[in-house]
Amino acid sequence: MNQSPTVGSPRPSVAALQLRFASELSTRVRVIYTLLLLLDLVMGAVVVSLWATEPSLPRRTHVAFGLLVTLAVTWAVVLIWTLLRRRVLMARHRVLMTRLAVFFTGLFTTGALVLAATTPHLRDLGGVAAACGGAMVLVAWMLNRRARLRCASLVARADALAIELGVET
Amino acid sequence: MMKRPNRDPEKCSEALKRRQQLELELLVTRCQLGEQQGFDQLVERWHPPLWAYVSSMTGDPAVAEEVLQEGWLRILRGIGRLREPARLQAWLYSIVRRTFMDRLRDRYRLKRFEPIDEEPPGVEPPADLDWEERDHLQRSVGELSLADRETLVLFYLRELQLEEVAEILDIPIGTVKSRLHRARRALRKSLTQKGVQR
Numbered sequence: 505m506n507q508s509p510t511v512g513s514p515r516p517s518v519a520a521l522q523l524r525f526a527s528e529l530s531t532r533v534r535v536i537y538t539l540l541l542l543l544d545l546v547m548g549a550v551v552v553s554l555w556a557t558e559p560s561l562p563r564r565t566h567v568a569f570g571l572l573v574t575l576a577v578t579w580a581v582v583l584i585w586t587l588l589r590r591r592v593l594m595a596r597h598r599v600l601m602t603r604l605a606v607f608f609t610g611l612f613t614t615g616a617l618v619l620a621a622t623t624p625h626l627r628d629l630g631g632v633a634a635a636c637g638g639a640m641v642l643v644a645w646m647l648n649r650r651a652r653l654r655c656a657s658l659v660a661r662a663d664a665l666a667i668e669l670g671v672e673t
Numbered sequence: 674m675m676k677r678p679n680r681d682p683e684k685c686s687e688a689l690k691r692r693q694q695l696e697l698e699l700l701v702t703r704c705q706l707g708e709q710q711g712f713d714q715l716v717e718r719w720h721p722p723l724w725a726y727v728s729s730m731t732g733d734p735a736v737a738e739e740v741l742q743e744g745w746l747r748i749l750r751g752i753g754r755l756r757e758p759a760r761l762q763a764w765l766y767s768i769v770r771r772t773f774m775d776r777l778r779d780r781y782r783l784k785r786f787e788p789i790d791e792e793p794p795g796v797e798p799p800a801d802l803d804w805e806e807r808d809h810l811q812r813s814v815g816e817l818s819l820a821d822r823e824t825l826v827l828f829y830l831r832e833l834q835l836e837e838v839a840e841i842l843d844i845p846i847g848t849v850k851s852r853l854h855r856a857r858r859a860l861r862k863s864l865t866q867k868g869v870q871r
């Protein structure tokens with residue numbers, strides 16, 4: 505498009521904007537946020553398991569556990585919001601991040617099950633932690649399945665369009 | 674027997690329109706997948722017209738730059754949720770316009786907003802005008818109200834369809850037509866006063 509001297513060249517320049525987009529789309533930052541979210545969820549699950557398996561605690565300890573769980577939930581909300589609205593996950597990012605989620609929640613659940621099976625006095629704790637982990641694995645797997653389906657449909661559509669237009673994908 | 678090449682202009686323009694729509698859809702799909710190349714193409718194709726639009730609205734390159742930077746970030750964050758790729762053009766303009774309006778609202782809230790009347794907003798006048806006529810036209814467009822100016826810019830200078838302008842401005846088509854009518858009348862009056870006859 506022709507630019508008149510009145511309007512001038514676009515600012516920032518196209519090249520500068522493309523550079524900015526490249527850093528905005530960085531996978532590394534998204535992996536860091538996803539790992540932080542998973543760590544937060546796993547720590548939250550551990551705290552909930554400890555709290556649930558220690559019934560005879562003084563009131564102040566209950567309050568402390570409650571605060572820790574609230575803190576974990578708050579962080580989870582902030583990190584999920586960041587991944588949905590700020591460092592937005594595009595279709596391919598979602599597949600990668602949900603894969604990470606399945607792997608790490610699976611690892612946590614396996615660890616909890618091993619703990620419950622091999623350490624008699626920690627059986628209850630391990631059982632509750634494994635139940636929390638199992639729920640997280642299920643959610644992560646469902647998200648991963650949805651992400652893969654969406655990505656596959658987008659790739660198929662892009663391929664079909666490229667063929668129709670006679671361009672390379 | 675050899676077939677005659679299709680030279681029907683209506684059919685050619687239909688085919689061209691269809692191709693453009695498919696290209697848009699492919700571009701949006703690539704962006705939704707998260708392909709860097711897709712975003713590069715999006716910026717390459719749409720940054721200059723969006724810049725011209727924002728510049729004509731603000732008249733201040735520094736403000737236009739800020740609005741556009743924020744607008745592009747919103748585009749990047751929102752393109753994954755765009756369900757109808759054919760609406761890409763209207764969607765891009767409406768996001769940039771919303772960003773500009775949010776900025777205006779912020780400035781009003783802070784009571785720091787000063788109307789820009791010394792330097793009229795820059796527009797791209799038709800190339801066949803001489804420098805004096807171009808200057809008069811720019812000043813006259815700059816004197817229009819913001820609502821009339823943005824309607825005029827989108828319809829005549831950015832060459833969008835009435836439906837697209839209505840969608841971007843979030844107003845009925847009838848209102849777009851009445852704004853265009855008012856803007857044309859005001860422009861004609863202003864240009865006549867400045868001695869421009871055509």
